[in-house]
Amino acid sequence: MNAGRRPAALVYAVALAAYVAAVFHRTSLGVTGVDAAERFHVNAAALATFSVAQLAVYAAMQIPVGVLLDRYGSRRLLLTGGALMVAGQLLFAVAGDVPAAVAARVLVGLGDAMTFISVLRIVAFWFPGRRNPLLVQLTGTVGQLGAVLGAVPLVALLHHAGWTPAFLTAAALGATVVLLLLVAVRDTPHAEHAAALAPDLATVRRQLADAWAQPGTRLGLWTHFVTQFSGAVFALLWGYPFLVQGQGFSPTAAAGLLTLMTVVTLVCGPVIAHLCARHPFHRSVVVFAITAATAGVWAAVLAWPGRAPHWLLVALVVVLAVNGPGSVIGFDYARTFNPVRRIGSATGIVNVGGFVASIVLILAVGVVLDLATPAGQAAPTLSAFRWAFAVQFLLWALGAVQVLRYRNAARRRLADGRVTAAVPAAA
Known part of the structure; x- marks a missing residue:
């Protein structure tokens, strides 16, 4: 063809x-x-x-x-x-x-x-x-x-x-x-055309430096950081053991809850996109709302005496499902604060944020689980899972402070006319 x-x-x-x-x-x-x-x-x-x-x-x-x-x-x-x-x-x-x-x-x-x-x-x-x-x-x-x-x-x-x-x-x-x-x-x-030559190293370095120097790029990175890691780590590794070993779910029930998380993601993704398109100046408000909701539900789950009720765990996976679409807001910042010639560099920088946070949390949860699980016990206890997942609050605090910091810096640059955003009032 x-x-x-x-x-x-x-x-x-x-x-x-x-x-x-x-x-x-x-x-x-x-x-x-x-x-x-x-x-x-x-x-x-x-x-x-x-x-x-x-x-x-x-x-x-x-x-x-x-x-x-x-x-x-x-x-x-x-x-x-x-x-x-x-x-x-x-x-x-x-x-x-x-x-x-x-x-x-x-x-x-x-x-x-x-x-x-x-x-x-x-x-x-x-x-x-x-x-x-x-x-x-x-x-x-x-x-x-x-x-x-x-x-x-x-x-x-x-x-x-x-x-x-x-x-x-x-x-x-x-x-x-x-x-x-x-x-x-x-x-x-x-x-098909002959493939274009790759940019030389000096050009790549210059584009990366220019993208990094733009506060909007770093706003995107920290947005990706603060919104992605909790849902990603739950889905990628620790959610299933938490539900089965910590909360007493059967393997099938735990897998079903993770499936529900994916279904909710499919539903809420377009909603997040619509909100950001209609209210570009308030994208950071959406970021803070997602972060606060995630931290709040986790706090309720971890503080619940004994195993959490099923309705609360359903609420947890629902709010975690919004994390993925929320992290896409970081790419929108990269697009609106950078010219087309360096969108690739800016997007690459933003995409690193959430995955670095996820790596840190995956390791931290694993280490804390081992430290908090009694010697000789095969599976971690619910108490061990509580201590392990509490590490998230440190990452949320760091990410929220940085989002606020670079949102303010990006708005100052817009006010000074030192950047032309793709949409008006783009922070």
């Missing part, structure tokens, strides 16, 4: 399927954490290194991937990323020790890092500019369906067929998506 005749909807649908698969691979460890601890005979802190390795690679690769994308295009990066994630799941399926398991999660993180930004580039080339904001939000929201596949179906398969068949199936799903990419996706709707 000629690229020029290829329907844009088909190209986008397959690229979006690649992102759904990436989210599936990314979150597949979260619902299998208890089984992973048993399989590899590790404690909570060691189990945390699996997710930390995956997220650290993802965060570290954001800016390099942007440079590679400019040179090689979306199709090559989506194919490479998909192949790396398949390899990671294959290795995870047969891994029998910790080094092999960590290497598997590194491969998943590396492939995942190439996916989302590549899909956004597909959107930019295949659709008119006026449709880009909606499609970007749609990509981030629909992509969370991958977490649904990584919850109930994967848990059911794991408990029915065992570890290796479950992750071999995950790899087969990823391989199917790679084949679809190979057949259906092209970089542009026109005849």
Whole structure:
């Protein structure tokens, strides 16, 4: 099929399927954490290194991937990323020790890092500019369906067929998506052009420095930091053990609650996007509201005497579901406070914020769980989980102070006329 005749909807649908698969691979460890601890005979802190390795690679690769994308295009990066994630799941399926398991999660993180930004580039080339904001939000929201596949179906398969068949199936799903990419996706709707040369190192450094010097970029980074980590860590690793070991849920019920979290994300994503589009000057108010609501519900859960009632845990996953769409506000700041030539650099900087916070929290929860669990006890107690999740309040305090600081700095720069924002009154 000629690229020029290829329907844009088909190209986008397959690229979006690649992102759904990436989210599936990314979150597949979260619902299998208890089984992973048993399989590899590790404690909570060691189990945390699996997710930390995956997220650290993802965060570290954001800016390099942007440079590679400019040179090689979306199709090559989506194919490479998909192949790396398949390899990671294959290795995870047969891994029998910790080094092999960590290497598997590194491969998943590396492939995942190439996916989302590549899909956004597909959107930019295949659709008119006026449709880009909606499609970007749609990509981030629909992509969370991958977490649904990584919850109930994967848990059911794991408990029915065992570890290796479950992750071999995950790899087969990823391989199917790679084949679809190979057949259906092209970089542009026109005849393929020779890839542009990558920017030289001096240009890359200058664009990064200019993006970092813009307070709006740092406002985006700290927005991403403060809104993303709690929901991400709950979904990626510690939510499932907390519900099963701490709150006494069955594995199926816990997976169902994580699925509910994803469904709510799908619903509230467009709502957050609409609020930010209608009230750009008050985007930081939305950020503070999401942060306060998340911290407030967590405080109620952790302070509840004994196990929390089911209605309160449902409220927790609902408010955590808003974290993902809330973190997208950080990318909106990058867009509105930076010229087009450095959007990639600014977006890469912003995307690091939430994942660094997630890495810190994953490690901290693992360490505190080990310290607070009585010696000789196999599973952490509810009390241990309470102390571990209380670490979040330090991160929320830091993030909220920084958001307030850089919001004020961005508004001063706007008032001085030293920046032209894409929308009026953009903080």
